[in-house]
Amino acid sequence: MAAFLRAARARIRPEDVGLRGGGRRRTPGLRRQEVAELAAVSVDWYIRVEQGRVGAPGSAVLDAIGAALRLTPAEREYLHLTARGEAPPRRHVAAPVSASLRAVLDGMPLLPAYVVDHRLDVMAWNGAASALFGAGFGSGRADNTARLTFLDPESRRTQLTWEQFARETVGALRSASARHRDDRRLRAVVAELRAGSREFDLWWEDRTVRERSHGSKRIRHPVGGELSVCYDLLAATDGSDQRLVILTPADEATERAVRLLVADYSQGAVGGPNQVLRAARTA
Template identity: 65%
Template sequence: MTARRDELAAFLRAARERVRPEDVGLPALGRRRTPGLRRQEVAELAAVSIDWYVRLEQGRVGTPGSAVLDGIAAALLLSPAERVHLHLIARGEAPPQPHVPAPLSGSLRALLNGMPLLPAYVMDFRFDILACNAAASALFGPEFGHGRLSNTARMLFLEPEARETNLDWAAFSREMVGNLRVNQARHPDDPHLAELIAELRAASAEFAAWWDDQHVHERSRGTKRFRHATAGTLTVAYDMLAALDGSDQRLFVLTLADEPSERALRTLVTAHATALANAV
């Protein structure tokens, strides 16, 4: 135990010293007695108290939870091999295998594509977009669901355009933070979810503040306003429908709240379909 405690302390110190503040989105203010991150900064990035983190470095916290260790691994930008090593020296066992989302069922995909005039997409508990229909692509653009636009939480907090186009950004984003806290409780050992939360805490002051106030919210329906570059302001109602097959997937459907919005969306969908047909 003593040897493992000493190894943990040495490993965490070395990992801290090689991460620069700017690597994790923090300002490099003032002179530092040692290179890399301070303990306080690691604690904030990993969403733990500074006292607890200091005790962890000293090997005085018993057996830490795997989700907490994954938050620290994300804060310290550890590689997959280093993450496993951290678990082994801190817990005495390898981390649990990450949750592998169930593949999108054929019936759910058919339902998605069977709504040609209603923008809809399927997400998992990490808010990763698993699939979207043509109406969603028409409304949000062809990149929606791919690359930097493949996770709706990242989009809301890290993409400036999302803040500008969502006219009810603050209320909608705060709901998402509360929903992420619910999902974390359901999947406490999922490393990708822990990495997402650590990333958003480091990159967004609003996310960090709302996360720290312990707000819990299971979003299922509501109304929001959306500003589109060509269609103008659209008022939409949204419903999040849970799949009952144990996959923890959600079907997110938008319906238009007024006739002008419905006409504008119909125009967008028609133009999108025409563009696709001409591209073939």
């Protein structure tokens, strides 16, 4: 940790952080006193840090030092791992769905896929998702998968493994609420669900925490019949807390049914068979 901080300090010019150069310096970069002032810590304590003569600093102090040294997200994580042996708390970076992630959606015309944020708001989706979940997916009450699961009666009828998936949804929101305690939109979603669903309110109180990454479920589709699908959630690493959700057929019958649903939907979609409908929302 001490060696890393010294190297990070040496590469920062005073002008980079709004300080005056102040003439010639014996060594490049910031002085220890300047880092301490920028991080709002005592100079003596910071000197001991760079000399390796202190224990593990607190997470907030490490973040203050990291901000003073203009550390990148990867460097911030490295500092925390080196100093404390654990990753830092994740920061949410509000951002729209990236062009590359949208291209991934475009490139999966036969696999229903969509992007959600930590609130389970639907950020973008492809035509196959609309074919499976309906043309209204991503808008109205269906603009949030938790609201769709708990507040839409049709969802309860079509989700044959509803309770399992619903409990996972509660656990995912509980986990997100710990990472984003000041998120008003997240609090509003939870409050709406607690007021509108007895099951959600009950399961929210049992304090279940769950990070959903994969699973399976059965769906009763009005045209395709009973479908068995697997789902995988792939997390973005840019701090946006976005997840790409991909559904894949669990058996040959489901694969054939999904292909037919996508083909029928594509024929009716404006713009050709690979038209992708997506949201232009931001976090």
